Amino acid sequence: MALPTGFLAGGVACGIKSDPTTPDLALFASDRPATSAGVFTTNRVVGAPVKVSRERIGRTGARAVLINSGNSNACTGERGIKDALWMTAEVAARLGCVPQDVLICSTGVIGRFLPTDRIATGIGPVVDSLVATEVGFLAAARAMMTTDTVPKQASQTVSLGGRPVTIAGACKGAAMIAPNMATMLGVLMTDVRLAPRDAQSLLAAAVEDTFNSISVDQHQSTSDTVLLLANGASGVELTGESRETFQGALTDVCRELATHIIRDAEGASHFVTIDVVGCRDRCEARRMARSVADSPLVKTAIAGNDPNWGRIVSAAGYAGVPFEERECSLSINDIEVYRSGAPTDFQENAVSAAMRTGEVRLTLTFTHGSAAARFWTCDLTAEYVRLNADYTT
């Protein structure tokens, strides 16, 4: 994996999780001040780290992002804020910067105070573990995981005016994943030089069609955060043309990370791509795509490789978008099952066999216009229920 110049990462286990050997403390750092940008959950209830980090983005002195898994430090009142501030101060002291230059994210169970005694034993080691290698980035990506089964990373190098710029990122997902916000924890690092306002607008645009276009279970987390650090180590600044190239690459990296989340969603056995096309505007297309993505009945049918297409059409029907049935058609893995308001004479077995591959493409086509939206989701399985029926106790 290509790494942006001047970034280091590392991860350690410090006992926040019940198994003391499972990594739970990650650190990403820049060897020089970086411009930071961030998008955060729009939940009214937000974790203490979100409150701390959103005050600290939009500056040019960012040096690090500290992430712990196993405890989200959310719904923990004043004590939670105090704990988050303390963690960033501990890291800052070791990196030789001020606490304001350290961003923080936490993920895991909601409503428990952080085990600060154990975290205290991990701060030194995680700073000492920082290296500018793939091994270090992988260790950090692992230490961010909760019920994720695989670490999630992506990177891309693009040439801007003949000079290489790299974007690398890591994220974690698994559950409590829903769109209309930054939907999980993600850190993006690039060695391009960016002003804070540019960094924020590039990040916001990339997130919209990627992290904000996925849903595992429609439950918006209290910790959702995507951060971007741009340290300028490549010496490259964006111009009008190269800005477009960079935006495309940043969006590609975000899309790869977002689809990693869906592929590793809790209990999921199918990766589902929903395209809604032929709409009046993108907002209407998105609303219908999301309604389909969030329906437990659609998701359970997919789990069973059941081409129960009436559930898909009816989920679009309650999305609040006006349409007549004859203006709507539906394909499942390119097999048309519903055309202009009436069922086609399709072979159920053929559709079911296509679904059994684990890759499901739903295409809802309307006759209203040319706007479209794409959304990614997964199926709903008994394994998801098992995983979530017994998470804290």
Added chain:
Amino acid sequence: MALPTGFLAGGVACGIKSDPTTPDLALFASDRPATSAGVFTTNRVVGAPVKVSRERIGRTGARAVLINSGNSNACTGERGIKDALWMTAEVAARLGCVPQDVLICSTGVIGRFLPTDRIATGIGPVVDSLVATEVGFLAAARAMMTTDTVPKQASQTVSLGGRPVTIAGACKGAAMIAPNMATMLGVLMTDVRLAPRDAQSLLAAAVEDTFNSISVDQHQSTSDTVLLLANGASGVELTGESRETFQGALTDVCRELATHIIRDAEGASHFVTIDVVGCRDRCEARRMARSVADSPLVKTAIAGNDPNWGRIVSAAGYAGVPFEERECSLSINDIEVYRSGAPTDFQENAVSAAMRTGEVRLTLTFTHGSAAARFWTCDLTAEYVRLNADYTT
């Protein structure tokens, strides 16, 4: 069960369902013309019976409601409409009325044409089965069922100006149950005398806090219908005061039917009552209650008797209602777990034991005002997934 004067009911099996002995054709009838009212799904995709019935309510000549289960006759285009019209004409011919006096509902799989040859063999028998007894009403309630495990009925007799008036009803539920509409099939019958406009407003008011305040899986059906027939056989008309008594009784019957649906929800093992109190207005309270009710993470935690209260608070947090965390508290089965934005020192085992009874009461308390809302839902179990992963194939 008390029955309103002048109503008859019956049910038969005619082979719409795969097991030819399972009842699948129900008929409710009045021996004299009745005022009809109805509320219907707000889904853009609606079954042919919904299109037919909503044209026929609001009149004073209604004589019957024909219901088939096993096939919803939805997403079936022109042929679906033709089939629904034919069914009502067949019943009307035997009852000696015009087709416009017969209402129709269908429930079951979406997107398949009705087996009209089999239904043709059932119309005569179901008309012949009509009786004004509890046995007949039970047979009709049974023939409406899809994945329901028990028939659902309720009735109440009230004295209006010293004279008895009875309201009886039947409904079916199980899944594809979500609020903000009439959420399933329900038929209410009363022997009070009502003008069409009164019937409609009494029904709409009763539905709002009952059928529109439940959710199994947030998926709004294409067939949702609640009908009211008032045949005046008691000779009683409503006055200002008795109207209030009647409205209360009608709402009670609807609430009993609605909670029957939740208790028999597909795969459910917990009955969950969500109270949101201390809000600025009822709409905000409802929005938060619904957000909690629809969260798969809340529902799976309840399935596991897991007092994972952070999921509940965070689901309220993304409902779109502004609040500060310190303005929010939460109790589970009267044990306070979150007070003014911070966790209490509650015993997890005690809460879990209380949840194990199968009855869960969540009370979210805000400091904004005196408005409140109550919502009913169920848990999300592996059994729900199993039932819905393989419904059509």
